[in-house]
Amino acid sequence: MMALQGKVAVVTGAAQGLGKGFAEILLQNGAKVALLDINEKAGKELETQFNEAYGADRTHFYPVDVSSDQQFKDAFQKILSKFGQVDIFCNNAGIINEKQWEKTVSINLCGVVRGTYLALEHMKKENGGQGGVIVNVASLAGLGPLAQTPIYTATKFGVVGFTRALALASEVANYGVRINAMCPAFVRTPLIDSFNSEEQIGQFMGLADFTRSLMEKFPSLEVEEVSKGLLLLVKDDSLNGACLAMMRDGAGLVSFPKEIPKTPVAL
Numbered sequence: 001m002m003a004l005q006g007k008v009a010v011v012t013g014a015a016q017g018l019g020k021g022f023a024e025i026l027l028q029n030g031a032k033v034a035l036l037d038i039n040e041k042a043g044k045e046l047e048t049q050f051n052e053a054y055g056a057d058r059t060h061f062y063p064v065d066v067s068s069d070q071q072f073k074d075a076f077q078k079i080l081s082k083f084g085q086v087d088i089f090c091n092n093a094g095i096i097n098e099k100q101w102e103k104t105v106s107i108n109l110c111g112v113v114r115g116t117y118l119a120l121e122h123m124k125k126e127n128g129g130q131g132g133v134i135v136n137v138a139s140l141a142g143l144g145p146l147a148q149t150p151i152y153t154a155t156k157f158g159v160v161g162f163t164r165a166l167a168l169a170s171e172v173a174n175y176g177v178r179i180n181a182m183c184p185a186f187v188r189t190p191l192i193d194s195f196n197s198e199e200q201i202g203q204f205m206g207l208a209d210f211t212r213s214l215m216e217k218f219p220s221l222e223v224e225e226v227s228k229g230l231l232l233l234v235k236d237d238s239l240n241g242a243c244l245a246m247m248r249d250g251a252g253l254v255s256f257p258k259e260i261p262k263t264p265v266a267l
């Protein structure tokens, strides 16, 4: 298991919700944490709160829009200047907006790619790096479709596929970096109210009741529960290319079929 004492972690979308929970459990386990978020007010307030709770200078906030290549790169350089290294990188920032769907893709998928590649360039052994672990936050909607949010679903399937492919590349090329994905069901954060927002859901508002029925099938998890899943994916150095599915009735590592299950058709 990876010891976190003295390690340096980066968490995107850290100002609230799951990102805040992930940052806190990493701090509680001895890591220093760089908080990245577009919400500057909330990020600065959380930095002060965490420094008071876990010791001065254990946390620093960096205002970053993960859809901006330049902002992400600039922040990463500042993190390296302040902390000297990055051992853990959690790409968590994400939104639901089926109307501004290019924005959703740019944040949920392209933002994860940007963060992953920044971390990988720094961590991989062929570049003189010390190795490390990257956790990309997908969703249960990255393993099965959410009818009301086809674009959000596409981004999450993309995060799962990208993570699994890069984990395989890391194994084959011996990068010394583990890359895993989290696939939680509904979690009690401000994001889950999105399904009721015409501004975010648009043409699919008529499917709100379908999502409500899914919320009965998958009762909401608490941030603290999901944060334990992050800790597992970070600490267990046997896990690379793992996808951790999390629902209220339990969590499990997804077993992807070696062959694609299919019903033969005559062509």
Ligand SMILES: NC(=O)C1=CN([C@@H]2O[C@H](COP(=O)(O)OP(=O)(O)OC[C@H]3O[C@@H](n4cnc5c(N)ncnc54)[C@H](O)[C@@H]3O)[C@@H](O)[C@H]2O)C=CC1
Pocket (backbone or CB within 6 Å): 012, 013, 014, 015, 016, 017, 018, 019, 036, 037, 038, 039, 064, 065, 066, 067, 092, 093, 094, 095, 107, 137, 138, 139, 140, 183, 184, 185, 186, 187, 188, 189, 190, 191, 192
């Ligand atoms: N809440 C849920 O039911 C589930 C959430 N997830 C995923 O977990 C991740 C976190 O979601 P929540 O904490 O629930 O949402 P949230 O809305 O509570 O927090 C998201 C955070 O990301 C930040 N953010 C948004 N756009 C950004 C950008 N362009 N650059 C930097 N930061 C940005 C926000 O300011 C906010 O602090 C997302 O990727 C989401 O898709 C996955 C499964 C279930």
Ligand SMILES: CC/C=C\CC(=O)/C=C/C=C\C=C\C=C\[C@@H](O)[C@@H](O)C/C=C\CCC(=O)O
Pocket (backbone or CB within 6 Å): 096, 138, 139, 140, 141, 143, 144, 145, 146, 149, 184, 185, 186, 187, 191, 192, 194, 195, 211, 214, 218
């Ligand atoms: C409106 C979106 C709200 C929050 C964001 C989010 O990512 C929430 C996801 C929550 C649940 C998604 C469930 C998707 C379920 C369907 O695709 C199923 O048909 C298949 C998926 C998994 C089955 C798992 C199982 O039953 O064992």
